[in-house]
Amino acid sequence: MSQSERTVTIASSVGLHARPAALFVQAATATGLPVKINKVGDAPVDARSILAVMALGAKFGEEVVLTADGDGADAALDELVALLSRDLDAPE
């Protein structure tokens, strides 16, 4: 089975920190797939680890790469891309 991959620009104005990081990690965990995330050129880390995701230090406007394999990987990554494309720190 081939690996699925998506590239997305961080839309949260504070970067992938705090609330946006927590929401992303919760969503990645909910897919049930071993999703990985990395900044372009860096080694991929476990997207279900809030510590690893925060340590990426992905800022507003930076591109990150999401990868996953397994059943439903494409649909799961599309959901995560949609999530990261919103400003998750904006008040509801």
Add this chain to the structure above:
Amino acid sequence: MSAIDTRHGIGVSPGIAVGPVVQVRPPVRPPDKEPAPADLVVAGEQIRQVLESVAGTLEDRAARADPTAQQILTATAMMARDPGLATAADKHLAGGRGPATAVDAAAEEYCAIFTEAGGYLAERVTDLRDVRDRAVARLLGLQDPGVPELTGPCVIVARDLAPAETAGLKGDMVLAIVTESGGPTSHTAILAAQMGIPAVVQLPRAVAIGVGTILAVDGSTGEVFVDPDPATQAELVKRSERRTEALGATSGPGMTSDGHPVALLANIGTAQDAESAGALDVEGVGLFRTEFLFLGHEKAPSLEEQVTVYTRVFEAFGSRRVVVRTLDAGADKPLAFADLGPEDNPALGRRGLRLSAERPELLDTQLTALSTAARATGADVRVMAPMVATAEESAWFARRVREHGLPVVGVMIEVPAAALRARHLLAEVDFASLGTNDLAQYTMAADRMQGELATLLDPWQPAVLDLVAAACDGGRDKGKPIGVCGEAAADPLLALVLSGLGVSSLSMAPTRVPAVRAALRMHDLSTCTAMAAAARAARSPQDAREAVLALANKFITDLI
């Protein structure tokens, strides 16, 4: 009552309270050379169960917290449940470490990455260490460190309290605070005074007092009675009644018995503080610390957010003055959005006005917000800068404040250079306010946060009083008022000395105002002047205090 275990500490927040002890436990370190587990899989499973239970505790707390704390606690629970943390601990187990040591080392790896990254991530190190400390304690079969869940009114006892621990304390559950270390200017002291509950610091053997033991705490004298008998409790109640009577006898503006005015003002930190202090018998605000709007935030607060908060504060005081201190942050209170990098000596680094000079856009937004709120409310707003050392800085700040249409500008005098050169600094501005906590720290070269140095940090140190006198001379020379907004202003006896030196306003935790007002009304200005001379002529803080007490009205002991 001779058989009662009576101990003496330093009273830092007045009042009397009786209640059972709750001990705040310090974090436990893993034992040296903790033995490697017999079975790595079992040990790994044990670590995962403990981390899961820590996550559960944090989520329970989150469910009962306010929205801001809830977000932080939820994210912290996720850290405890992080698969990467458990995997990193596995590696240390495989390397021959014991479970507690493995969790500790795994957490520290992430702490090192976060500290290195700085800013927002560096602030999260505290949260991760909270997870670590709980997990280590539980793996060792001990209770969690920190403040336990409070189930009824109690006396909080600790070696010392960190700001994060004090922040979660609720006034209706905490009758008094007692610490074994910490000084009169520690966070504990400031918090207790703000909450209006009695507090004693530097109490010998405090952490050895058993949980549930009844303590009677006199936050004015620093006396603590362990397991007091009914006679002792009755005597304390009588003492408390005498004080209440003495305090209730006066009201209105501060003045000496011969009518010399000394304005009595409140120190505040938030809009909520302003609303509660605004309802009290005070003449305004002498120190509005604006840091809370900035600290712990990932982004600088917007202009609109600031206008909203400042408007609430100004409205609470109507036509009474509000002295606002612009952002006082820096290396020891880092801001995620204005991080200038680590410094070896934060207290001597780019803090206060020096940070504003590096990041003028922060100051400009704050001044625009203050000016907008001032115009909207018609309030008597006066703006001052922290950590000013030179006349050039004073002039730079004054120009910026006036450009924003704020007519009254001042400087804090916290640096000895500023006290010695007060007349030159004051030539540029309208008033000055002495921050005696920092002034003592810089005069005596003694770190405010070091409880062991409390004697050097005593505002009765004659050298500190000499610098106050120098600042007042500068004020007289230029015909400009000098206030005091440090903890020194809240000591009724020292307030008399400060008034005698020429200080014209005293700003303090609002709960301390009645005692200072009563002390002033008992003495005339010439007595205060004689007290100031006696204090400066003394060779030690103790001698200074005794010399002043000898000149004071004998009923002043009911107030202190």
